[in-house]
Ligand SMILES: Cc1cc2nc3c(=O)[nH]c(=O)nc-3n(C[C@H](O)[C@H](O)[C@H](O)COP(=O)(O)OP(=O)(O)OC[C@H]3O[C@@H](n4cnc5c(N)ncnc54)[C@H](O)[C@@H]3O)c2cc1C
Ligand code: FES
């Protein structure tokens with residue numbers, strides 16, 4: 355039996371040590387917003403926050419996460435869309451949406467770290483998320499827009 | 510793409526971790542950031558019976574810059590090395606190289622110890638460790654050893670770690686403020702391992718002539734290569750454009766990359782020459798920035 359803190363709630367499951375965090379989130383906790391693409395760290399679809407830092411859930415074994423806080427896409431914009439989600443919507447930053455949860459989790463963390471990024475910095479971070487649909491331009495625009503919105507809200 | 514079964518251990522001290530590694534020997538593997546081991550486990554390229562998780566060993570997550578030496582604990586994450594003011598001051602080359610490892614989320618988890626032990630021939634940290642003659646600190650039941658980077662890296666993903674030993678820290682000589690440094694890598698997509706990477710440090714004498722130059726190249730052999738420049742007769746020369754191009758050509762002559770199916774040896778050699786030229790220029794600009 356392992357006990358994990360996911361989105362502020364304690365959840366328990368029986369999982370062999372070899373179970374990936376992304377599989378436990380999806381299969382045991384029904385949190386299917388965390389997507390699984392490549393299972394070797396390249397595509398970024400499975401990105402969640404571990405203790406508020408973005409990390410690949412496919413390169414983490416659930417058993418390792420006892421004592422750590424996991425945040426998944428389900429905790430973002432519960433009541434209303436977050437500024438980043440809204441900007442992705444407005445800028446048409448997604449089509450099929452498969453990559454979107456990973457992108458949202460990555461940039462929710464990054465924009466806390468770097469509230470006023472350059473386009474170059476956004477592109478550098480976005481290199482860790484593969485998107486087969488959009489061609490990335492609108493995602494870059496959305497992240498920059500969200501950053502501006504969040505800065506204004508803070509003033 | 511799911512790993513084979515393993516037993517999971519979560520030691521709370523370095524001694525306990527070493528005890529587990531000694532007890533289980535070759536059937537055990539430490540896991541640090543999991544950013545290299547995770548893919549290998551998932552693809553079943555690695556099938557340890559015992560996984561020893563180092564993530565609770567917070568005593569190995571440290572940066573200590575004291576005078577001449579920057580010591581970094583094995584569990585220090587790439588992101589901290591890339592951004593911490595003490596590293597940017599004591600070893601800006603290491604910070605700049607760490608900032609190019611993989612992607613932002615990879616750098617949050619990946620550790621310097623994991624990078625050194627994984628020893629990918631194109632990886633940034635082993636390249637800088639080789640260039641700068643870093644000392645690697647290794648601990649086991651028999652005590653602690655210091656191994657120079659040039660001896661630590663033995664072959665592709667093979668390092669001088671004996672039964673039951675783990676890497677605990679690495680020491681870099683602090684870069685003098687007057688040292689110019691340059692780092693260049695090329696990969697097809699940002700965040701991929703480099704096809705070739707070049708790092709250099711150099712200093713000029715009072716007349717603006719070359720005093721010392723060191724260059725290392727990654728991705729062209731089984732381990733990062735420190736190029737012996739003694740045959741290039743650089744000391745005392747004026748760093749002109751053509752001198753720099755000659756040095757870059759000299760470097761490319763000293764490497765002997767494999768002829769790969771997708772990347773011919775000649776391509777890597779040309780890349781090494783061009784990256785060396787750029788890195789040397791970058792380093793020279795930095796020394797001039799200091800001089801003026
Ligand atoms: C998408 C992606 C892109 C990447 N791109 C790059 C890149 O461009 N450049 C680059 O250099 N790296 C890259 N990496 C790898 C990354 O840098 C890893 O962080 C690093 O290679 C290993 O560090 P880790 O802490 O994750 O180690 P782990 O994956 O946990 O371990 C790696 C190996 O080291 C051993 N080990 C770990 N710590 C110790 C220790 N203290 N003592 C003894 N043995 C130990 C493990 O047993 C294992 O064999 C990339 C990874 C991914 C997923
Ligand atoms: S599924 Fe984890 S990075 Fe692709």
Ligand code: FES
Pocket residue numbers: 447448449450451452453454484485486487488
């Ligand atoms: S929107 Fe389809 S993969 Fe990004």
